[in-house]
Amino acid sequence: MDGAAKPHVPPAMALYxxxxxxxxxxxxxxxxxxxxxxxxxxxxxxxxxxxxxDHVPRVLVLGPPAAGKTTIAxxxxxxxxxxxxxxxxxxxxxxxxxxxxxxxYQQRQEQIPDELWVGLLQDRLSDMDCIREGWVLxxxxxxxxxALLLQSSGIVPRHVVALYAPDTVxxxxxxxxxxxxxxxxxxxxxxxxPTDPTVEQRxxxxxxxxxxxxxxxxxxxxxxxxxxxxxxxxxxRTVNADQPCADVFSQxxxxxESQPRSAAPFTPRVLLCGPPGSGKSLQAAxxxxxxxxxxxxxxxxxxxxxxxxxxxxxxIKPYFESGCPVADNLxxxxxxxxxxxxxxxxxxxxxxxxPRDADQAELLGNTGFVPNRVFFLTLPVEAILERVSQRAxxxxxxxRYHHLYKPAPSxxxxxxxxQNPRDAAEKLELRVDLYSRHVTDLEEFYEDAVYVxxxxxxxxxxxxxxxxxxxxxxxxxx
Numbered sequence: 323m324d325g326a327a328k329p330h331v332p333p334a335m336a337l338y339x340x341x342x343x344x345x346x347x348x349x350x351x352x353x354x355x356x357x358x359x360x361x362x363x364x365x366x367x368x369x370x371x372x373x374x375x376d377h378v379p380r381v382l383v384l385g386p387p388a389a390g391k392t393t394i395a396x397x398x399x400x401x402x403x404x405x406x407x408x409x410x411x412x413x414x415x416x417x418x419x420x421x422x423x424x425x426x427y428q429q430r431q432e433q434i435p436d437e438l439w440v441g442l443l444q445d446r447l448s449d450m451d452c453i454r455e456g457w458v459l460x461x462x463x464x465x466x467x468x469a470l471l472l473q474s475s476g477i478v479p480r481h482v483v484a485l486y487a488p489d490t491v492x493x494x495x496x497x498x499x500x501x502x503x504x505x506x507x508x509x510x511x512x513x514x515x516p517t518d519p520t521v522e523q524r525x526x527x528x529x530x531x532x533x534x535x536x537x538x539x540x541x542x543x544x545x546x547x548x549x550x551x552x553x554x555x556x557x558x559r560t561v562n563a564d565q566p567c568a569d570v571f572s573q574x575x576x577x578x579e580s581q582p583r584s585a586a587p588f589t590p591r592v593l594l595c596g597p598p599g600s601g602k603s604l605q606a607a608x609x610x611x612x613x614x615x616x617x618x619x620x621x622x623x624x625x626x627x628x629x630x631x632x633x634x635x636x637x638i639k640p641y642f643e644s645g646c647p648v649a650d651n652l653x654x655x656x657x658x659x660x661x662x663x664x665x666x667x668x669x670x671x672x673x674x675x676x677p678r679d680a681d682q683a684e685l686l687g688n689t690g691f692v693p694n695r696v697f698f699l700t701l702p703v704e705a706i707l708e709r710v711s712q713r714a715x716x717x718x719x720x721x722r723y724h725h726l727y728k729p730a731p732s733x734x735x736x737x738x739x740x741q742n743p744r745d746a747a748e749k750l751e752l753r754v755d756l757y758s759r760h761v762t763d764l765e766e767f768y769e770d771a772v773y774v775x776x777x778x779x780x781x782x783x784x785x786x787x788x789x790x791x792x793x794x795x796x797x798x799x800x
Contacts, residue, residue, distance in 0.1 A: 340588075340694055347371075353478075378456030379404045380478070381578055384550065385461075385485030386543045387536055388495035389563045390570065392508070394485065395460040397571050398578060404456040405449075412442045420445060440471050447477065466549030473553065481578045482554040484547070485563040485570070489540050496536040500525040580793070590615055590670035590791055591692065595764060596699030597757045598750060599710035600776045601783060602674040605699070608784045609672045609791070616666045620675030623656050624648055654685055661691045679760035680767040695791055696768040698761075699776035699783070706754055711747045714739035 339345060351367050360366035379402045383395040392408070399406040413428065415421055420442050427434045439462070446452065459479070463469040472478075498511040502521055509516050509525060516522050530539065551558060559577040563570055592609060594602040603619060610617035627635035628642060634655055641648040653676055661671060673693065677683040686692075701709075712725040717740050723730045730736040743749065765771060774786045 378454065379458065379578060380456055380480045381458045382462070382479045382482045382554070383458060383460050383485070383574075384463075384482065384547070385563065386487070386489075386492055386547075387539045388492045388499070389485040389487055390567060391461050391485060393567060394483070394571055394574055395458045398458045398574065401575060402456065402458075402578070404458050405451050406460065407443070407446060407452075407457050408460040409439065409462055412439070412446060415442075415446065418442055418445045436465075436468050436471055439468070440475050440477070443472075443477060444475060463550060464543075465546045466553060469550050469553035479554070480557060481580075482558045483574050483577065484551070484558060484560045486560055487562065487564040489537075491564050492540060493533055493536050496531045497533060499528055499531050501528045589667070590672070591694045592670070592672040592791060593693035593696045593768070594672065594674040594699065595697065595761075595768075595771075596776060597701055597706055597761075598753050599706045600699035600701045601780055602699060604780055605697075605784055605787055606672045606674050608780075609787070612788070613791070614669050616660075616663075616669060616671040618657070618660055618666070618671050618673045620653065620657065620673070622675075623660055624653065627656055650682055650685055653682075654689060657686070658689050658691070661689075677764065678757070680763035683764060683767045693768075696771040697787055697790070698765060698768075698771050698773050700773055701776045703754060705777050707747065707750060710745050710750050713745060714741045716740075 351371075355363055355366065379398070381395075381398060381404075383391045383398070385391045395408075396406055398404065412418065413421060413424055420438060424434050424438050424442060427438070443459070443462075447457065463472055495510070495513075498513070500509045500511060501507075502509065502516070502525055504524060505521075507521075508514075508528070509521075516525070530536070559574075561570055561573050561577075590609075590613065592606075592615065594606055596602050606617050606619065609615050624638055624642075628639050629635070634652065638648055638652055638656075641652075657673075657676065660666065661673075677686050708726070709724075713722060714725070715722050716730075716735060716738060718738065722728075723735075723739060730739060744753070772787075772790045774783055776783055
């Protein structure tokens with residue numbers, strides 16, 4: 323066998339590996355082995371598998387004073403059902419053996435050593451809630467030395483969020499902070515004032531919130547943050563915190579729910595769904611051109627089968643002549659033959675024109691050809707009618723024109739243009755109505771599908787599709 327040749331992997335094997343995350347699982351185990359270097363690797367790997375914690379959140383939320391780190395970290399914990407961690411929480415945790423030692427430094431007004439902070443964090447992360455449900459660490463590390471110490475201790479976050487805002491905004495925010503000494507809740511004179519008069523009366527300004535103190539802390543932050551960024555270049559996202567808190571959280575959550583690029587082998591199997599005129603054929607052609615995928619247009623395959631006068635083509639021909647939909651078993655036979663060829667198995671494929679309803683989707687899945695990326699191109703009915711009903715084709719050259727967007731350049735050409743009978747307004751409305759009746763069930767069948775607004779520039783649509791093809795899909799939170 324030629325060692326350079328790419329072996330043919332049966333579709334069932336690829337489906338199994340993707341469904342169970344086999345490559346990611348092996349990568350995770352190897353990383354854990356190299357980080358922890360256990361004396362008994364076999365027992366360590368068995369325990370690692372039993373923990374089933376490869377997909378839980380492990381997040382750092384960094385940022386300057388008053389950037390909103392604590393708010394965003396707590397909201398993340400609530401949304402992801404993860405454990406909230408901070409330096410204050412670690413010190414107050416009486417179950418941690420090292421907490422008393424750290425408190426003694428604090429009582430002597432001495433700086434707590436970095437090694438002790440990391441030891442505290444290691445102890446806390448070994449608790450079952452952090453292992454099973456994940457964690458979000460607020461405001462640590464604060465120096466590059468601390469970041470490197472975390473890494474050498476095997477504490478590796480999956481996502482690092484760094485909030486930023488102009489210093490003037492941060493100083494103003496910090497000046498308005500107020501603390502409830504009873505509940506330890508933090509309020510703000512502008513953004514979050516308590517409704518309870520009793521709470522309002524006992525609020526005090528926290529230490530370190532004066533303009534001078536804030537400026538000093540900001541200077542220290544700016545001095546250290548670039549070194550921290552160097553430690554987390556591969557999984558870092560900066561987010562502008564000078565906007566409504568809900569918008570900040572939305573951007574942070576989108577990043578945290580994303581999965582990093584994987585080194586696992588990946589063969590795209592893309593399905594494009596959408597109403598007539600949504601641009602499925604164009605997007606399929608763009609994907610095929612850029613990534614070498616096999617463009618599998620169901621309608622074109624059926625036409626080719628008829629033109630070749632094959633046995634299956636002779637069975638399909640009467641459906642074409644009568645204008646009736648081709649029987650599902652015939653369509654599936656043609657698709658199974660095309661998708662089963664070596665080029666589809668080796669390079670991947672992009673399918674459009676089938677399935678059109680949930681029953682057809684189930685039949686396609688039963689053949690073993692299951693898409694791993696499904697896109698629904700959405701488009702208002704008015705836009706569909708405008709796109710499709712005004713397009714026409716030159717019977718001489720086969721070139722397609724549009725009365726609004728791509729008019730024929732000469733009067734002679736305009737006169738010979740012909741419209742596909744299927745594109746007439748009356749028939750188009752029937753096709754759109756048929757799609758609308760089935761699309762809800764089809765969307766439920768493909769519950770992990772991505773929805774793309776097709777009522778925009780086609781290359782903008784392509785960028786949206788491309789970003790989801792080349793990156794792992796975000797994990798769904800229950």
